[in-house]
Structure formats: C-alpha cells, structure tokens
Amino acid sequence: MNNMYLKKIVTLVLTQNCNLNCSYCYEHSKTKKTMSVETAKKIIEKEINTNDEYPEIIFEFFGGEPFLEFDLIKELYEYIWNPKFTKKRVxxxxxxxxxxxDKMKEWLSQRKQYIVCGLSVDGTKKMHNINRSKSFDSIDLDFFVNTWPEQSAKMTISKETINDLAEGIIFLHNxxxxxxxxxxxxxDWSEPNLSDILEEQLNKLIEFYVDNxxxxxxxxxSMPISRLASDDINKRWCGSGTHMKAYDIDGQCYPCQMFLPISSTESRNFESIxxxxxxxxxxPFCNNCPIDAICPNCYGMNxxxxxxxAIRDHNxxxxxxxxxxAISKMQYLKIQRYxxxxxSKEPLEQYKVVKGIEIIQKQLSYF
Incomplete structure (x- = not known):
C-alpha cells in the first residue's frame, strides 16, 4: 500500500451523547460522557508527530453529535493549527x-478552508423527519452547501423511506x-418487495441523470464499474485498521468508529484481527460474484x-x-446519447467502462 496517496484519518469521539434518535442509528450504547481536552490533545500530538509517512492527517470530530461540545471543538481546532505542527492537516x-x-456558523465560515462539516440529511423533509427525529426544519441547508460546496451530504435510506429514494436524491441535487x-x-433488507421498489426508484434516477x-x-x-475490467484491484474496501483509526472518549484506540463500544452490542476481541x-x-461467499470488486463493504458492521x-450482510x-x-444501464444510455x-476523456477508462457494462449485463441479466 503506497502511503503517498493516502491521508491518515484520525477520528476523535468528542461525546457519546446525541440530541437525535435516528431510526437506523448503529450507536446503541450512548451516554452523556465526553472526551477531556487533555486526552484529545495527547492524541492529536501523538498522531501528528508519529513518523508514519502519511503526508496529511484528517482529524474527524465525531459523536454522538460533536457540536454538543462546540467549545471543545474550538479549543482542539486552535491546538491542531498550532504553528509548532508542520504536517499537512485539516x-x-x-x-x-x-x-x-448564528455565532457558530460565523466561526465556521471564517475557518472554512481548515475545518469542514459533513452534514447528514436524508432527502426531502418527509423522508428526513421519518428517519431523523423530525429535525429537518432545524437544519440550515443553504449554510452547508454554500460554505462547503464540494463536500457531500450524507443521505441514508431506510426501509421506511426507500419508496421516495429518487425524489429525495433529486431534491438534494436541486x-x-x-x-x-x-x-x-x-x-434487515431481506423483505422480497424491497428489490422491486429499489429497481423502480433507480429507474427514475437513471432518467434524471441521463437528462442531466x-x-x-x-x-x-457511482460504483466504479470500470474496476471490473481491471487486473489491478485494491483488495480492501476501506482503510479500517490501517490508515484509519478512532479514539473513544477515554483515549482508547480502535480500527475505526464502527468498532467502538458505543457501536457494538457486545464486547469483542478486535485486537486479534x-x-x-x-x-x-x-x-468466501463472494468468491464467484461478478461484482465483488465494487461491492460496498463495512468491516466494522460485519x-x-x-x-x-469478512462476512457481509448477504441480504x-x-x-x-x-x-x-442500474449503473450499467445509466452509463450505456449516456454513451448512446452523448x-x-x-x-471519460481517457481511452483506457472508456474501454474499461464499456467492458464493465458488458460484464454486468451479461452476468447479472437474470435479475
């Protein structure tokens, strides 16, 4: 693994507390405990000064809801940007x-090049309120998109909102x-009717993306279907336990936030991994799957x-x-029309995308 092309991601759980109770939340053991300033600063100094050859560090403030500890965020921001540290960081x-x-937004706007906010918003007001404690009207969407226009909003689809998936995504695009x-x-995604609903919604998205x-x-x-035609495939889906790590409120280090006790239903010996x-x-279940190389995976959730x-949710x-x-169909229709x-402007990538379309259409056409 060539670290020159990777950023080290260091997650600090500032609080286990949250002001919402989202329907799909995987953090089942929330408390009102917070990370101390001293613990956080020790972690920051250690990670910045470690000679690990990563050229850049992303310090992610996580929760719960980290803005419950805004004063702590401000203090840690000032510490991270202490001139004594020279490694590239954000x-x-x-x-x-x-x-x-308004005061918090002003503080963030003044530092938007150095501190970025990733917003979770689950589509339309109706969808978001179903999933996320009726909190839609409490979010200033324009502030986030205007302050960090290149930062994605995180939209999670639940069984209760999948019927409106296309409408929610188009709403956020607009x-x-x-x-x-x-x-x-x-x-539990095993209900048989969900596949028909998903296919219907994705067909609406295909039409939208081809028209726009x-x-x-x-x-x-956006799954990279060109990878299906490549021999040079990264075997790992994410950097959990390698260039990613997460620190709990007590300073204990974990492979990523998904391994934290707040996310686990029982104690497990991850140190043996x-x-x-x-x-x-x-x-092993995925060995003969034609899309194994592009299938999303979460090792912590597994x-x-x-x-x-290793064992994924086969549902x-x-x-x-x-x-x-749906992606292969969308790409094919774009090629036909445009x-x-x-x-892609690159001939090799063009070839790989076409090959990926062929592989998917040939081997998954029975769905």
Whole structure:
C-alpha cells in the first residue's frame, strides 16, 4: 500500500451523547460522557508527530453529535493549527446540523478552508423527519452547501423511506448538494418487495441523470464499474485498521468508529484481527460474484453483527446487484446519447467502462 496517496484519518469521539434518535442509528450504547481536552490533545500530538509517512492527517470530530461540545471543538481546532505542527492537516466534523447558532456558523465560515462539516440529511423533509427525529426544519441547508460546496451530504435510506429514494436524491441535487447515499447498515433488507421498489426508484434516477449529464451522480449510482475490467484491484474496501483509526472518549484506540463500544452490542476481541492480511477480509461467499470488486463493504458492521470482519450482510446481495445493473444501464444510455467521451476523456477508462457494462449485463441479466 503506497502511503503517498493516502491521508491518515484520525477520528476523535468528542461525546457519546446525541440530541437525535435516528431510526437506523448503529450507536446503541450512548451516554452523556465526553472526551477531556487533555486526552484529545495527547492524541492529536501523538498522531501528528508519529513518523508514519502519511503526508496529511484528517482529524474527524465525531459523536454522538460533536457540536454538543462546540467549545471543545474550538479549543482542539486552535491546538491542531498550532504553528509548532508542520504536517499537512485539516479538521472535519460529522454533524446532524441541528445545533448550529448564528455565532457558530460565523466561526465556521471564517475557518472554512481548515475545518469542514459533513452534514447528514436524508432527502426531502418527509423522508428526513421519518428517519431523523423530525429535525429537518432545524437544519440550515443553504449554510452547508454554500460554505462547503464540494463536500457531500450524507443521505441514508431506510426501509421506511426507500419508496421516495429518487425524489429525495433529486431534491438534494436541486439544493446543489453532492450526495453520498447508501442503504442503512444493520437493517434487515431481506423483505422480497424491497428489490422491486429499489429497481423502480433507480429507474427514475437513471432518467434524471441521463437528462442531466452535468450533475454528478450520487455515490450509490457511482460504483466504479470500470474496476471490473481491471487486473489491478485494491483488495480492501476501506482503510479500517490501517490508515484509519478512532479514539473513544477515554483515549482508547480502535480500527475505526464502527468498532467502538458505543457501536457494538457486545464486547469483542478486535485486537486479534490482522489488519495487514487482506485475505482475512475476503468473504468466501463472494468468491464467484461478478461484482465483488465494487461491492460496498463495512468491516466494522460485519464484525459487530456477525463476529467476523469478512462476512457481509448477504441480504444486501440482490439489492447491490440491482444497483450495479442500474449503473450499467445509466452509463450505456449516456454513451448512446452523448458519446463515449461523456463517460471519460481517457481511452483506457472508456474501454474499461464499456467492458464493465458488458460484464454486468451479461452476468447479472437474470435479475
């Protein structure tokens, strides 16, 4: 793994408390405990001064809802940007966006190049309120999209909102957001009618994206199908336990936030996992799957729910294949209407995308 092209992501859980109670939340053991300033500063200094060859660090402030501890965020921001530290760095806050006052927004705006906020918003007001404690009207959407226009909004789809998936994504696009969209983790997606609903919604999205080629498709419709035609495939889906780590309120280090006690239903011995052994992260069930190389995966959720970082939620298999088919159809229709250069300017990437379309259509056409 070439660290020159990776950023180290260091997550600090500033609080286990949250002002919302989202329907799909995987943090089942919330408390009102917070991280002390002293603990946070020790972590920051250690990570910045570690000679690990990562050229840049992202310090992510996490929760719960981190803006419950805004004074702590301010103090840690000032510490991170102490001139004694020279490594390239940035601060990131994962937030539900409901607690920002005018003074907080002013402070953030003045530092927007150095501290970025990632907003969770689940589509239309109706959808968001179903998932996220009726909090839609408490969020200043314009502030987030105007302050950080290149930062994606995180949209989670639940079983209760999947019927409106397309409407929610189009709504956020019309608000000028880039969108990171995913099906909720840790939810039972085995109900047979959900595949038909998802296919119907994705067909609506295909029509929207083909008609609006300048809009960057949401992450759900952006799986890199060209990788299916590549021999050089990264075997790991994310950097959990390698260039990613998370510190709990007591300073204990974990492979990522998904391994934290607040996210786990029981205590597990993650120390026994060899995160440098890619073979330990391969699910044997997926060996012959034609889209294994592009299938989203969460090792922490695998570990929490099935006791093994490799074993995925196989109830998602059909839904993920439907998404892959939708992407291949969307790319094909774009090529038909706008030409191959609408997909990529690079001939090799053009070839790989076309090959990826062929692989998906040939091997998944029975869905």
């Amino acid at each position: 601060c990131f806050v994962s937030t539900n966006g409901t607690l920002l006052t 608000k000028r957001f880039l969108i990171s969209a995913n099906l909720a983790h840790g939810v 080629p300048d809009i960057q498709p949401c992450s759900m419709m 060899n995160f440098s052994d890619d073979e330990k992260f391969k699910d 570990y929490n729910n099935r006791g093994n970082v 998602l298999c059909v839904l993920t294949k439907i998404i892959a088919l 030409g191959i250069e609408s997909i």
